[in-house]
Amino acid sequence: MGWHGFARMLTEVAGSLRDVLLPRGCAGCDMPDAVLCDDCRASGGGFTSFAMPGTVSGRAIACGAYRGPLRRAILRWKDHGDEECDGPFADMMADALLSSGLLASDPMPVTTLVPAPSSPRSMRERGRWHMRNVTNSLARSLRRRGMDVDTAALLRTTKTSGKSVQMHGAAQRSRRLQGHIVIAARPPYPRNVILVDDIVTTGTTARQCAQALNAAGIHVTTVICLARTLRTGENIDD
Structure with a gap:
């Protein structure tokens, strides 16, 4: 068993013990x-x-905005193995996509959901590719609502220095990621995709992903994320 499988097994065992010993609580x-x-x-x-x-x-x-209880829930899901949040988070993103009107064309063209990549180090530490898992859940949620969608893990990261959460400002994040997000699959590629991300802070990661996809001739309809970090003094409606 590789490290990925061992870490996932430990997460599942810990979750099972928690459910037996303690009642499930809202994330x-x-x-x-x-x-x-x-x-x-x-x-x-x-x-x-x-x-x-x-x-x-x-x-x-x-x-929504990356704040309060939603922020706590995302952190528990992302960094502390609360995989049960995949379903609720997927439903939230499905609701947001449908409310946006971007999927309202009739008939809607077949769209592929593409998870934002995680670094190999992050996946080792978490024992999973959290974005791929929630993207698969999002596809299921949209299909239940009659949307014709599938998923494809098209992107990966090459070696980078430092975690994005440790970078201060868009310029630093851009330098860290420049040229390090690449297409990981061979053609043929889907024509229309939606990029799925967890948290958008400066938007650098999402833009770099879009650039890599566009360079391969792939149209990125939009980016859907769980939360956006607001600037000082900014409101959600700004």
């Missing part, structure tokens, strides 16, 4: 018997769109 507020309660889903202020160069729509969509 955002610890309310008993909820994976993610309605109040915590809404705590980011609701979905919003913001500028995203390199996409056909020119916009990205976030389920």
Whole structure:
């Protein structure tokens, strides 16, 4: 068994023991018997769109602001192995996409969901590629609502220095990622894709992903993310 499999097994065992010994609590507020309660889903202020160069729509969509209980839930899911949040987070992103109107064409063209890549180091530490898992859940959620979507893990990262959360400002993040996000699959490629990300801070990662996809002739309709980090003094509706 490789490290990936061993880490995943430990996560599953820990989760099973937790469910036996302790009641399941909401990932955002610890309310008993909820994976993610309605109040915590809404705590980011609701979905919003913001500028995203390199996409056909020119916009990205976030389920809310990266703050409060929603932030706590994302961190538990992303870095502390709370994989049960895949389903609620996927439903939140599906709701935001449908509310945006970007999937409203009739008939909607076949669209492929592409997870943002994680570094090999991050995947080793987490024991999973969290974005691929939630992207697969998002596809299932959209198909239940009649959308014709599939998924493809088209992107990967090559060696980078430092974690993105340790970078300060868009310029540093851009230098870190420049040329390090590449297409990992061979043609033929899907024509239309939606990029799926977790948190958009400066937008550098999403833009670099869009650039790599565009360079391969792939049209990026939009970027959907769980949360967006607001600038000082910015409101969710700005």
